[in-house]
Amino acid sequence: MTKQEFTTKLKELNLSVAEFSDIVKLHPASVRSFNDEKRPVPEWIDSWLKYYEKSIAFDELLAIMEKFKESRD
Numbered sequence: 001m002t003k004q005e006f007t008t009k010l011k012e013l014n015l016s017v018a019e020f021s022d023i024v025k026l027h028p029a030s031v032r033s034f035n036d037e038k039r040p041v042p043e044w045i046d047s048w049l050k051y052y053e054k055s056i057a058f059d060e061l062l063a064i065m066e067k068f069k070e071s072r073d
Contacts, residue, residue, distance in 0.1 A: 001046040003034050009049050013056070024048065 001009075010020060021028040024045075034041045 001041045001043075002036050003041060006034060006041045006045065006049075013049065013053060015052075023052075 010017065015023075017031050018028050020026075021031050033039055
């Protein structure tokens with residue numbers, strides 16, 4: 001994952017660098033210092049972002065299902 005892909009994905013997920021850093025317990029300066037040559041984006045971040053995106057979708061699905069459950073009761 002390139003730095004540009006990382007930045008784009010954070011925007012798509014509506015995550016700031018500070019929020020991402022807080023969630024994954026990295027210092028924000030470390031995250032900001034990622035670059036494509038000397039300090040590439042760690043490989044684990046790509047899969048972490050994919051699973052984060054899935055968890056958001058799952059939470060949204062659960063919220064929709066809960067609304068239908070409440071209307072049936």
